[in-house]
Amino acid sequence: MATALAVAVPEAQVLALPEDGEGSIDARAADRVVDRAEAADALVAGPGLDDPDRAAALLAAVLPRLGVPLVLDALGTAYLTDHPR
DSSP, rough: HHHHHHHOGGGGGGOOOOTTTTSSSSSGHHHHHHHHHHTTOOOOTTTTOOOHHHHHHHHHHHGGOSSSEEEEOOOGGGGHHOOOO
C-alpha cells in the first residue's frame, strides 16, 4: 500500500521506516522523520501508527524537534496524554 500511495501522491513524502518486533513504527525512526520534516510545509502524525504507547514514544522523540506546523491525527493524539502542554 505504501508504494502505491508514494507513487500516486508524491507530495505526501511516504517513507519506509524501521519497525519493531510487533510491526509498529519503531521510535528509532525519529531521526529520519525529523530530517524529512525539515523540508516539509507541515507534518501529519497519526496515519500508520497502530499502538498508543508506541505512537507516544515515537512522537516524544520527534515533536519537540520540529519547526513546522503539525497536525495530530488518530493515534498521534496519544502523545498528548503524557504531554498535555
